[in-house]
Amino acid sequence: MNFMEQKNAISAAMILLTVCIAQFMLTSIGVALPSLGRELKASVMQINLVEQCYTLSWPCSCCPSAA
Numbered sequence: 001m002n003f004m005e006q007k008n009a010i011s012a013a014m015i016l017l018t019v020c021i022a023q024f025m026l027t028s029i030g031v032a033l034p035s036l037g038r039e040l041k042a043s044v045m046q047i048n049l050v051e052q053c054y055t056l057s058w059p060c061s062c063c064p065s066a067a
Contacts, residue, residue, distance in 0.1 A: 022058065029054050 029051065037047040 025058055026055060 033047050
């Protein structure tokens, strides 16, 4: 395996790891939101807004670290 093949393999592994972590984080926030909404007396619209903001902001913060 030459240097370029190793570099491509490492890049692919890092992309896979990032996607797996992102999926776990998005799943965990989806599980936690209903109980947080009940405790804070938030409406469904407010809970959806929190979920959408989290869904958009988390991958954006991961992009610079992957570059």
